[in-house]
Amino acid sequence: MFAVYAESINREDPLSGLVLGERPDPVAPDGWTTVTVKAASLNHHDLWSLRGQGLKSDLLPMILGCDAAGLDEDGNEVVVHSVISSPDWSGDETTDPRRSLLSEKHQGTFADRVVVPRRNVVPKPAGLSFEEAACLPTAWLTAYRMLFTQGGLKAGDSVLVQGAGGGVATALIVLARAAGLKVYATSRDEAKRARALEIGAHEVLASGERLPTKVDAVMETVGRATWEHSVRSLRPGGAIVISGTTSGPNLDDAMLTHVFFLQLRIIGSTMGTRAELASLVAMMDATGVRPLIDRTLPMEKARDGFAALQQGDVFGKIVFTR
Ligand SMILES: NC(=O)c1ccc[n+]([C@@H]2O[C@H](COP(=O)([O-])OP(=O)(O)OC[C@H]3O[C@@H](n4cnc5c(N)ncnc54)[C@H](OP(=O)(O)O)[C@@H]3O)[C@@H](O)[C@H]2O)c1
8 A cells, every 4th residue: 555654764854764655554453443544644743753753763664644534444434543552551541651652653644544443533523524634633632632631721711822833833722712712822923923813813922922911821832942931921820731842841940939939830731532532523513613724735745745844834734635
């Protein structure tokens, strides 16, 4: 079958290890199912894999891709949940210490077919296209869990989203607005600030600019570059929910005095459960909210998508179709 896969690891030039070509058809073990991929979406995770982060060289060649929507063995339209937990694990899959994402230990979704545990598929509503549904399992699921599970946010609360252009950040803005929150967003880039307003932010600010009021929670994926601003933007008792550190994880000043004196909470968040993916899908179906797609490419053009993501020339998700 056709697949987009990592053949080698290269930290400096990740795209040099990317191959588009033929891979053997996958065989579903007992309790697993084969999904025929109709659309898959790209994440930074795929670039990190090519750099060897989260992917060991002894597992190469590895088909990349965490996210997909397609048809199960009975022809049902499904969305794939990318978090693969241990067979004997019950409860929140994201807290299984042995969990992995598709393309870390098991072959990923950038292919004609992908095999996943039967419990890892969620029905796709007819109102969501395959392209839209393929955006949900990583960036949008991460945003959903950050806001509503880890952040515990509800209609009427206020939230700041740092770094408005990223896949997770755009999902945060759209979902927060749909859920009735007051949404602030920052970006270094004026054009991205304008787009953030279009997709649902009530107010946008330059990175580091003082907010007109303190917020209940800040959604962090930028890390080092925005941390101080995040801490300063919170009301007493507020929370930072963090799921990524694009600008780096090391802080000059963690602002610990602010953290204890204002009784701030710092909460980590990673991906989401199958149940949260089902809730996200239901929320999109009920609200009519749709993922923001930067561009859709046939999977044969995947290299162009990887290059655009590497250059940061993206607002929303890059989707590959079969
Ligand atoms: N834990 C999880 O489950 C999970 C899931 C998905 C993603 N992630 C992580 O979340 C992070 C976000 O990923 P993403 O793909 O959504 O977005 P991304 O492309 O990594 O970038 C997010 C934003 O960071 C801002 N940024 C980058 N460098 C900056 C700097 N030096 N100063 C200020 N702002 C900077 C940019 O905002 P502006 O240009 O608008 O300023 C950019 O839009 C990544 O680190 C990713 O690995 C984690």
